[in-house]
Amino acid sequence: MMGWWFRRSDRQGGTGAQPMDGWEEQRDAIQCFRPQSPVAHRAFAVVEWPQGAVGDRLALAAHPLRSDTWPLVQWVWRVTPSPLLLNGELARKIRRLEMAVRDLAQEETGPRRDEWTALTGLKAMRDALVFQGESLVNVDTVVLVTSTPDLLEEDVMLLLARWQALGVQVRPLPYDQQWAAVRAWGAGPLPIATGSTWSDRIQRWIGGHASSPTWEPRVTTAERAASLVWPGWGLTGDDPTRGVYVGHTAQGHPIFVDFFQDVAGTAANLLAVGSTGTGKSFWMKTVIRGLLAQGFRVVVLDVDGEYRAVCEAERGTWIDVSGTQASAFPDPLAIPAPVGDEATDARRWDRMLDTVGRLTQILGDFDLVTKSAVERAVITVWKRYGVSPEDPATWTRTPHAPHPTMAEVWEQLNITTEDPDAMNAAKRLWVYIHGSQRYLFAGRPEVWDTIPSPLTVWHLGNLAQHAGVDARHLPPETAGRYVLVWHTIWEWLRRQRRAGQWTAIVVDEGQRVMTQPILGSSVADLASTIRKWNGVMLLATNTPDPLWSTSVGQSLWATTPLKAFLRLEKAQVESAAQALQMPAPVAGTLVELPKQTVLLRLWHDEWVTARAEVPPDEARLYKTRG
Template sequence: MITKLKKILNPDKTLPLHNLINAWDDVDDTLIGVDGSFTNCYDLTFLPDAVHMTESEEGAFLENFKRGLLSLPDNFVVQVVVSGRGDNHEKVREYEKTVWTTTSLAREIVSRKVSQFENINSRRMIYRLYITMPPAPTAMIAGDRFYFNKIFKPVENLRALHEAGCVKHSDACENFIRVLADVGIKTRRMTGNEVAQEFYVRLNPTYSRTVSFVPVAGETLRSQVCRSAAEHTFDALALDGFYYRGINLFQRPGDINFFYVAKFFAKLEVDFDAVFILQYTPDSLQSDSVARKEMKFDATVAAATMTAEGRQKSEAIHRMLDDTLETGQRIFNFSLCVVVHEKNKGHLDQKTAAALDAFRAISDATAIVDDMNHLSLFLSTLPGHWFYNRRAHKFALAAIAHFLPVHRPWQGCAVPKMIFPTSGGEIIGINVFDPELPAKHGLIIGSTGSGKSFTTNYVLTNFLVEAPNNHVVIIDVGGSYRKLCELFDGQYIDVRYEDSCAFNPFPMKKYFFDEALKPDADLLSFLSLIIQKMLKCETFSGRKTMIVENTLIKTYRNAKSDPPSLGDFARELKDFEGDAEDKATAVSFFKDLGPWVSGRYSVLLNNPNPRLVLDPKKQLIVFDLQKIKDEPDLGPVMFFVVRSAIQSRLTDLSLNKIIVIDEGHQFFSDAVGTQLIENLYRTARKFGGAVFSISQSPEDFLKTPAATSIIANAYTKFILKLTAQYELLEKLGLRPSEIEEVKALEMSPGKYSEVFYKFLSHCIVLKVQPNPLDYWICTTNDKDRNIEDAMRKKYPDLSLREIILKLTEESV
């Protein structure tokens, strides 16, 4: 009986689509409907990230956007169509063009990464806006069939009405687009040919891939774009090799905000089209007072069938409606549907289930699979075809302003030096040396087991393969970068009490003096602080600072060797010329420097034949302080003396350089260490470098006196999953909504880790999702190390690179 009823109500049949298409022609890039309507079409080329706006920014955005909606004349229709497509390779191609590989390893890494991302079913999001002025009620339309009314017998009247309509529609569109520009939304007017192409591709999804659209003079637009027939059944629409199904909003959400809308899109599976339609109609049948009564009646009826939680939600809706009545907000007709399509009906069912789940993300809104209306909902995705979705709801202006998708997640940096999938399924590019950054410094934070070491290796690998002038210096205390260093033919310095690790803490004279033979202020301050650290003086009076700085200048001027040595400096202190008090201070400094000049530390810092020479051609240098980290005097001094060793690299403006400090907070926990780390940050910034500080918890940064300086200068942050201390993230510059995103981060060991990435005020959740080669390069897991060691024993003649490639092939 039910089957017979279905066939009576909606018999299976092949439909001539062109009779249902409301597209007559385009005039000056305006779509003219068969019914006499006018529609302007726009690409939304840039949308702000409203989810991460501050409270004041959000308030200003909403007020201005509502002003724009109120500026539209009565009966005008706003149609926003958001399309998700599974073919986002544009960013991958951009990335491939930006990297400048010069080694076989770099080429292998980039090649496999490009291949990986081309095979990821990532989404390409397209946002379009259509603004329609419907025809006058007496003029054109009756039901679903379009015709020109006999009222237009005189051609002059028709022309005059048409021209007046054009002016009214054009003025309203221009005004609305200006308001969008005021809130940071960038648009581009689509040409008539682009609109025709949009119809053609949607109505002929397979045919259009092989046969291009060619305009035909003398034919209506709808006749030109329809090349396929549609078969409409009870549960789907079949069109040119694809099945389509419409899912319609059934019960409105209890609350609406930008975050819920973002979650809604994140849950949808490509390919989909989400159609948001709103219209204000002030006639007596749709007056605001009647609309409000209808809304309250809907909520009351719904509450009768709800659980206790549902009734609470219904009561909240009642309160919202009462507030709407009191404040006199305008009520709009609003509809929202999602149309999914797929070649396979089984996959269509999967996408349908995802769409139903996506609606629930909007504060538990409910949707229905709108059987018998799949053709109508499909047609509602077309420009100017808003009227095909008849399931309209009443929404207040404030809710509409939150609901319309005129915002989207941050789309990444302009030049994609690294590419990542996002939690929302898109691919974005980032650039840690983006010109927008006032300073390039960053933070990486993640609890043990969160993938912090893996992520750091992954980011650095991406940075190193970008270009040969990208250099990295790592100061480490755990041995996490030995494999990376070997793979990139870097220089690994395992610092210990041996001649092989001895180097001069004083840079060469050319770095100390400028062309006018004046000392560099930052370098002079740095060396003075190093001496203060050796002397174990927490504070220096102005007089003591002057003695040390004057002696440093004299040492650089008098020393026969270049660079001078710590011993040269000590001799200048011993022979200091000044009054008795200053001379006594200088001599005491000389004596206190004994352990460094001639004692146990001299083998490293005052060796007459320093053997450690840094190769300027090496892209990667690692200083491993593991063996001296527990030395209370030597550890902190050696940590900062590294800055002298890399002076030539640090000041080379032709290099992009990152100095990585992994768990180094223990070395700058006092006043002198704070000044030294601030000096390093300042110098790196001065010469276009970056300092990346890495730690397991926010507290590690915040408990150091240098916290304020480090955090204030860190314009990029990578935050992985934490086990605690979320409340401290606010002190790192994260807002409450951003902290909630950190709490929700997910990971699957060996597959991916989600990372909350903050770039200036922009935020996005990235996925570190390695391919097999990335995985074996970046892993620091003990189990994986054992597998590597076993492979080395099995193939003792293979290089590390060959071992990694062999492991990669076995993992595919």
């Protein structure tokens, strides 16, 4: 391993103008020709310096651990803000914004968030420059540790101990930011044989000898530094640290999106559209990981079981409600436990009744009249257990108290011979109770009151066997499971919101759900209201046309600010461009879009192309084929 490092430094000697071992820097891009090079690095952000001046301590903190080997520590300075010319133009800009904000403040809606943010930022900068005479340079942002791969762990431990002793508090940067840091800075070797001391070098970095014949770390530009630490591109919202990584631009800038709020101040739903095999699920998994890192609880509705590996790696909870595999299923007859909110709790009974109603409606393809017969049977059955709709005091049951089952509901329908609707319902539901689909309710009816873990995946059932019929539509038993899971998720959202926690609901294979009449409308309902419940919905579909040909699709399109397109067939692009009134350059980009690349609409019709770049270990988890 060591040999490799020395070879690199040999090659570098004397010919500093050449691109170094795969790294090439241009004006607006940094290219890495050999990303497979085993560069071992670890990046940290300095959270806090010890009291007093930085100078000498900096040299100490960055001193290499061994005199004869590779430099181990690089400091990267973040210069804030981006270049700012303090002239009449800026003064006018601030003035204009002040007026806009003042005018808008008099309307009910208040100022636009982006204008407000811009104004506050500009004013802060102006004040710092003009009134406090500050230089607007931060000297304390990123520590990049490079080492030989075999020594990295050990060296990091030693450095952390040293920093701690010096009172320098650091926190590790997440992978995406590390990768950006390495890209922006290369693992560019510092010349070993210059004879200069470490503190000399640090002085030179600060001084920024741009014309140095060798490639050395130095003070970075604002744009470059922004891509190291904070959202590099497409930043949204007020708090850049809340950004979720969604991919890198072709120039290697990471892009982050704030899912907590869009410009209107509400959480942002996301819709991903792309043909089969273009990388939707891969990308969604990348985003899911980012959401988890931001403290979201993530709930995935997984039709084909392809989130298993991710779920295991994240130590999530895998709930298998698919077919004969299922050991348990959400109990449709359970009356939700109280949440502690009067209005919400008053409707607990109705929510249970509605769940059973919708479930059987889908299973038996019922009209409203038949659905009503089922609801009557449910009420009768619950009464045998001393529970009645009129008396909320009877609703709360311990999990071990006897509960009615779906088989009892069916029995009730079957004995109500005087009611033709009940008889009809019994006939149509027989297959799920005694017939070929009886596994549907064969497991243990379970009540999942709260989200079991940060990542929870519902495995709903592999539909490959039904694909021949119509891959777009769900067979009724799978759609029925969706109803139960949906019901559980709603209960979770109610609790999550009360606890002030955020939830992301991920629906992959959305085309199957969107086109199912009852499920489709519940997805649309959820999408339009979830933001009030501290939640966001992420939905992926491999067929774009339901987005304009169905009312559910139209509603999803309208309530989803973040839109992601992956590669589509040419004909699909054409119809999408027309039906969705896509700007011509966007449609043009979409036609040419390579696979695994996402054309992402951020706010205000700002579009960007990105590709998720994740560590190889993670990519393995995300792969579904090949």
